[in-house]
Every structure is written in C-alpha cells, then in structure tokens.
Amino acid sequence: MNGKTLVMGVIGADVHAIGIKILSHAFTEAGYNVVNLGVMVSQEEYIEAAIETNANAIVVSSLYGHGEMDCRGLREKCDEAGLKDIPLYVGGNLVVGKRDFAEVEKTFLDMGFNRAYPPGTPPEVGIADINKDLGLA
Amino acid sequence: MHNAILAVDFGSTYTKVTAISNEKAEILGTSKAFTTFETDIRDGLNAAVQELEKQTGKLNFSHKLAASSAGGGLKMVAVGLVPALTAKAAQTAACSAGAKVVKTFSYELTKADCAKIRQINPDLVLLSGGTDGGNKDVILHNAKMLAEIDAPFSVIIAGNKAAAEDAQTTLQAGDKHAVICGNVMPAFNTLDAEPAKSAINTLFLEKIIEAKGLTQAAREFSAPIIPTPLAVFECTQLLSQSLGDLLAVDVGGATTDVYSMCAGTPTLPGVALKGLPEPFAKRTVEGDLGLRHSQETLVEKLISDGATGNNLLPVGLEEYRKTCKENYAYVPEKNHPHAAIDALLCGIAVDMAVTRHAGFLESSYTPFGEAFSQTGKDLTGVRYVIGIGGSVIYSENPPEILKNATQKQRGKILKPASPKLLLDKKYIFAAMGLLARMDKKRALSILESEL
Ligand code: B12
Numbered sequence: 001m002n003g004k005t006l007v008m009g010v011i012g013a014d015v016h017a018i019g020i021k022i023l024s025h026a027f028t029e030a031g032y033n034v035v036n037l038g039v040m041v042s043q044e045e046y047i048e049a050a051i052e053t054n055a056n057a058i059v060v061s062s063l064y065g066h067g068e069m070d071c072r073g074l075r076e077k078c079d080e081a082g083l084k085d086i087p088l089y090v091g092g093n094l095v096v097g098k099r100d101f102a103e104v105e106k107t108f109l110d111m112g113f114n115r116a117y118p119p120g121t122p123p124e125v126g127i128a129d130i131n132k133d134l135g136l137a
Numbered sequence: 138m139h140n141a142i143l144a145v146d147f148g149s150t151y152t153k154v155t156a157i158s159n160e161k162a163e164i165l166g167t168s169k170a171f172t173t174f175e176t177d178i179r180d181g182l183n184a185a186v187q188e189l190e191k192q193t194g195k196l197n198f199s200h201k202l203a204a205s206s207a208g209g210g211l212k213m214v215a216v217g218l219v220p221a222l223t224a225k226a227a228q229t230a231a232c233s234a235g236a237k238v239v240k241t242f243s244y245e246l247t248k249a250d251c252a253k254i255r256q257i258n259p260d261l262v263l264l265s266g267g268t269d270g271g272n273k274d275v276i277l278h279n280a281k282m283l284a285e286i287d288a289p290f291s292v293i294i295a296g297n298k299a300a301a302e303d304a305q306t307t308l309q310a311g312d313k314h315a316v317i318c319g320n321v322m323p324a325f326n327t328l329d330a331e332p333a334k335s336a337i338n339t340l341f342l343e344k345i346i347e348a349k350g351l352t353q354a355a356r357e358f359s360a361p362i363i364p365t366p367l368a369v370f371e372c373t374q375l376l377s378q379s380l381g382d383l384l385a386v387d388v389g390g391a392t393t394d395v396y397s398m399c400a401g402t403p404t405l406p407g408v409a410l411k412g413l414p415e416p417f418a419k420r421t422v423e424g425d426l427g428l429r430h431s432q433e434t435l436v437e438k439l440i441s442d443g444a445t446g447n448n449l450l451p452v453g454l455e456e457y458r459k460t461c462k463e464n465y466a467y468v469p470e471k472n473h474p475h476a477a478i479d480a481l482l483c484g485i486a487v488d489m490a491v492t493r494h495a496g497f498l499e500s501s502y503t504p505f506g507e508a509f510s511q512t513g514k515d516l517t518g519v520r521y522v523i524g525i526g527g528s529v530i531y532s533e534n535p536p537e538i539l540k541n542a543t544q545k546q547r548g549k550i551l552k553p554a555s556p557k558l559l560l561d562k563k564y565i566f567a568a569m570g571l572l573a574r575m576d577k578k579r580a581l582s583i584l585e586s587e588l
Contacts, residue, residue, distance in 0.1 A: 005270070005271070009581075012503070013501065013503030013508050014502070015503065024317060033270065035325045040409050040508075040510070045411075048219045048221060048222055049222075049325055049326075051218060051272060052219050052222045052223060052266075052267060052271055052322070052325065053220050053268045053269055053270075053271040053272070054267065054271045054272040055274070061369055064504075066504055081401075117252050
C-alpha cells in the first residue's frame with residue numbers, strides 16, 4: 001500500500017465493464033487504494049466518492065465515444081465541491097472514430113484534465129505517470 | 138390465577154399493556170392507562186394492569202417485558218459528510234436502532250446548524266464522516282462544533298477510524314460523553330449499521346432510561362427496556378418471515394415511521410442501481426410528518442391540494458389546528474368533524490412518508506436512447522401494507538388511509554403496486570416484538586391469527 005487513494009469509473013451512460021476491472025486491478029497491484037465505481041458513473045458520483053474517501057486523484061475511463069460530452073464540466077464541479085486541484089486523468093476511446101490524438105488531448109487538457117490517454121494505453125503507462133504526479137517515484 | 142407474560146409499552150401519552158398466555162399462542166387481554174411522568178411511571182403501569190385484570194382475572198406474570206417511547210422517544214441527530222453517503226448511512230443506522238432521527242446534517246456544521254441542534258436537544262448524536270482512511274477534516278471539525286453546543290447529549294463516533302480518537306478527545310474536552318464504535322461506512326458505499334446500532338442500544342440503557350425516569354421501573358422487568366420502534370421493527374421483521382415482502386406504516390403525533398422488509402432490487406429489466414446499497418430491513422422516520430407536534434407540513438399539503446382542486450378544504454380547519462396545538466393528546470370523538478380532518482391528514486402522512494421511503498427511477502437520455510437508474514428500494518412487488526399505530530387503526534376507514542401507501546399509477550416513485558392491506562387491530566406489534574426476543578414461534582403464531 002502506498003497510502004494513496006484513487007477514485008475511478010467509466011463515465012456517462014457507458015457500459016463497457018472489462019477495461020475498468022483491469023485498470024482497478026492493475027492500480028491495486030501497484031499499491032493504490034482503489035475505489036472502483038464501475039460503469040455508468042455520473043460526475044457527481046466521482047466527486048462524492050472522492051470527498052468521502054479523501055482521494056488523491058480521479059481516473060476517468062470512457063470507451064463508447066462520447067467522452068467529450070460526458071467529461072465537460074467535471075473540473076468546474078470539483079472546484080465547486082472543494083476538491084481544488086485534485087488531479088484528473090482520462091483515457092479509453094475518448095472520441096468517435098480516429099481523430100488525431102494531439103487534437104483530442106488538447107480538448108481534454110483544456111477541459112481541466114491533467115493527462116489524457118489515447119486508445120489502447122496500457123495501465124502501466126498511467127501508473128507510471130500518476131506515481132510521478134503524486135510524488136511516489 | 139393464570140400464568141402470563143406481560144408486555145408493556147410506555148408511550149408519551151399512554152402506557153399500553155398486553156397479557157400473553159404462557160400456555161397457548163394467545164393474547165389474554167390488552168389495556169392502557171395514562172403515562173404518569175409527573176409522579177412515578179409505575180403508577181400508570183399499575184393502573185393499566187388493574188384495568189387489564191378486570192378482563193382477565195388476576196394474573197401471575199412469569200415474565201415482564203417493556204419498550205419505551207416515553208419522553209418523546211429516543212431523540213437523535215445524525216451527522217455525516219456527503220449527504221448520499223455517510224450522512225445517509227448514519228441516518229439509516231440510527232433509524233434501525235429505533236431512534237427518532239429528528240434531523241440529519243452533512244458537510245461542515247455551521248453555527249446555525251449547531252443552534253438547530255441545541256433547539257432539538259437530542260438524547261444522542263451519531264457522528265460519522267469519512268471512510269476508514271478517508272476524509273478526517275470534516276468529522277474533526279464537526280466534533281469541535283458539537284463539543285461547543287450547550288446541551289447534555291452524548292455522542293457516538295462512527296466515522297473514519299483514523300480520526301475517531303481525536304474526535305473523542307475533542308468532545309470530552311467539551312464535557313460531552315463520547316463513545317467510539319465501528320464506522321457506519323468503513324469502505325466506500327458499504328453500510329455497516331450494526332456497531333452503531335449496538336452502541337445506541339447500550340447508551341439507551343445507560344443514559345436514556347435514567348433521563349426519562351424509568352430507572353426504578355426498569356428493575357422490575359425480566360429483560361432490558363428497548364425503544365418501542367425497535368420492538369415494532371423486530372416484529373415486522375419477524376412477520377416478513379411468514380408473509381413475505383411487506384411494508385408497515387405508523388402515523389404518530391410527532392413522526393410517521395415506515396418499515397419495509399424486502400430486498401427492493403429493480404423489478405424492471407435493464408435498470409441500473411445507484412447509491413448506497415439498501416438494507417433488507419429498513420426503517421425511516423419522518424420528523425416533519427406528525428398529526429400533532431409536527432402538523433405544519435401536512436396542513437400545508439392539505440391546503441395546496443385544496444388549491445389545486447384535489448381535495449375540498451375541510452370546514453373548521455383553523456379551529457382544529459388550535460385545538461391540536463393546545464392539547465397534543467387531543468383525540469376527537471368518532472363522529473366529530475375533527476376526526477375527518479385527522480383522517481385526511483393521516484392519509485397525506487402515509488402518502489408522503491411512503492413516497493420518501495420508496496426508491497425512485499430516473500431516466501437519462503443517452504446517445505442510445507433512454508436509460509433508467511433506480512435509487513432506493515423498489516417496493517412495487519410488496520405483497521402487504523400494514524397499518525400500525527392508533528391514528529390509522531382507530532380511524533373511520535383505515536383502508537382508505539392505507540391506500541395512500543400505493544401507486545396511483547405506475548410512475549417513477551416505486552411504491553407498492555397492488556398490495557393487500559392489513560391492520561394491527563389490537564395494537565400488539567410492540568408487544569409481539571418484545572415477545573419475539575424470548576419466543577419467536579409464539580409471537581409469529583399470535584401475529585398470524587390476529588392479522
Ligand atoms: C465488448 C464490447 C462491447 C460490449 C460491452 C460489454 C461489457 N459489459 O463490458 C457491448 C456489446 C455491451 C458494447 C456496446 C457498445 N459498444 Co462496444 N465494444 C466492445 C469491445 C469489442 C471490447 C471492449 C473491451 O472490453 N475491451 C477490453 C478492455 C480490456 O480494453 P478497454 O476497454 O479498451 O480498456 C483498456 C484500455 O483502453 C485502457 N484504459 C481505459 N480507460 C483508461 C483510462 C486511463 C486513464 C488509462 C491510462 C487507460 C485506460 O486500460 C484498459 C485496460 O487495459 C470494443 C472493441 C475493442 N476491441 O476494444 C467495442 C467498442 C468499445 N464499442 C464501441 C461501441 C460504438 C459500442 C456501442 C455504442 C455500440 C452500439 N452502437 O450499440 C455500445 C455502447 C453501449 C454503451 N451504452 O456503452 C466502439 C467505440 C467506438 C469509439 N469510441 O470510437 C468500440 C471501440 C468498437 C468499435 N471499434 O467500433 N460494446
């Protein structure tokens with residue numbers, strides 16, 4: 001256990017359940033206390049879980065192509081709820097089809113996410129980054 | 138002389154007694170007398186027993202059991218962090234212990250919240266907040282705020298275990314009796330009501346019994362006195378073993394209590410469950426829905442329904458309100474117009490309390506059409522709705538009142554769809570809950586024959 005808590009889940013009306021299970025498993029193995037909210041998670045649910053568990057970061061997954069619509073406003077709601085500067089991560093198949101990822105990444109960083117990942121990013125990449133960002137590595 | 142078991146319910150107004158046969162599964166008689174707070178609570182008890190023995194002949198009690206809601210019941214306030222998480226968990230735990238949860242607070246307590254708590258003057262405060270290892274700041278802040286309130290309540294700390302000891306120190310520094318028990322939400326979205334429930338029952342015995350003037354009387358009973366709603370809760374729980382899924386409603390002077398015994402999982406396909414997992418045996422207390430002490434909400438609803446033409450406004454409403462305010466124990470004569478107003482308000486209380494108790498559906502429009510999610514328990518499949526408590530059972534037309542517990546049309550509120558309606562005609566639920574603690578089988582067969 002590294003003493004850090006992560007809240008994660010698949011946002012919006014997205015039901016793709018397998019990826020988040022693997023992510024949750026990988027992060028737990030890496031020493032995190034993982035609060036896995038599963039699929040169909042609303043923005044409010046991430047925030048409430050993060051408040052109650054004193055989470056160090058929120059990891060959002062979106063597979064079905066509507067990530068942009070679902071993620072908009074999450075940063076502002078976090079600010080509103082007192083989760084100031086909580087790191088936000090997002091990955092999966094964020095948009096429909098094959099858009100240039102640099103462009104997609106910019107969209108999500110502008111929305112207030114600390115990092116955004118292209119389709120098929122293995123959990124290890126995320127773990128390495130989050131370790132670094134939380135001062136563990 | 139018969140041998141019998143005596144079950145006593147010390148209420149705010151009446152002390153009710155039930156004699157149960159020692160040989161057969163049978164009620165020998167019931168009776169009541171005014172609760173005697175001013176002198177000795179045993180005076181009222183003795184009067185009720187004398188009255189009882191007029192029906193049954195002299196009785197020899199092998200066991201004496203008692204529940205109490207005297208002195209306003211076990212008044213509690215629940216405090217948590219996020220409304221849908223630890224605040225709800227704390228409220229649920231306190232309700233399942235038989236408490237009257239007057240109000241639930243979330244996030245940091247403000248000065249205004251503390252003023253409200255002082256005004257409520259609870260017997261106990263259940264303080265939660267944070268999963269184990271989760272948020273500490275808020276529960277510590279709230280301990281500090283509670284410590285400063287000038288009222289004699291005790292505090293049960295059932296929050297983040299990493300903050301519990303500091304919270305206790307803070308509360309003790311403010312001269313509050315404070316005990317620590319297991320977290321009501323040890324991990325995210327897991328409800329663990331048992332530790333808080335048993336801490337509440339211990340404090341009820343240690344502190345509340347004395348505060349309500351029951352110490353002397355308590356010595357005469359064969360088992361510890363428990364809160365009346367807990368006895369009723371255990372009775373409905375027992376009954377569900379024989380009847381299946383059920384709902385019970387008790388409209389009182391100060392609160393309306395709803396008990397549901399069912400899993401409450403979605404009955405419609407493709408519905409996702411949201412929020413805190415619901416307990417199979419669930420009790421809720423609506424502190425603003427009572428026929429006497431807390432009439433305002435009900436009267437307002439009656440008036441607004443009247444304004445929309447749903448109900449004709451009853452004549453004499455003002456006079457009725459005045460009479461009730463002057464005398465909380467007021468019981469109108471059977472054919473008095475006030476009895477009809479009581480019945481109307483009682484129906485509204487049942488409607489609102491069951492609506493709040495029941496789960497609800499929400500639809501969201503997704504790129505793939507409409508998707509439904511359910512928060513709370515789906516009660517549509519519940520087979521029985523049982524009316525308990527004087528205001529329902531002694532009314533002119535109890536089924537008319539109880540119908541308010543059901544869905545008028547299939548909608549988003551998951552109230553029972555087409556249940557059978559039953560009544561606790563003889564007012565024995567508390568007594569049977571007490572009996573069940575010593576003899577489940579006998580209690581169940583009495584209930585089966587009385588309902
Ligand atoms: C199985 C599946 C389904 C199943 C899901 C069953 C279930 N309950 O899980 C069903 C049939 C229900 C389904 C439905 C739909 N699906 Co589908 N589905 C798939 C499929 C074949 C596999 C998904 C999967 O489990 N992969 C395995 C896991 C391990 O990988 P993963 O999900 O990508 O997750 C990993 C990584 O992405 C990464 N990751 C994920 N999130 C994050 C976050 C961070 C921060 C990091 C670092 C990493 C990371 O780590 C994960 C673990 O390794 C994919 C295609 C594919 N081969 O990927 C399509 C796919 C995801 N589905 C797709 C679509 C379009 C749909 C539907 C809209 C179809 C429709 N029109 O009805 C619906 C949507 C329903 C809904 N409301 O969500 C598209 C999405 C297209 C897009 N985004 O551009 C895909 C890509 C298929 C395609 N090529 O078109 N689907």
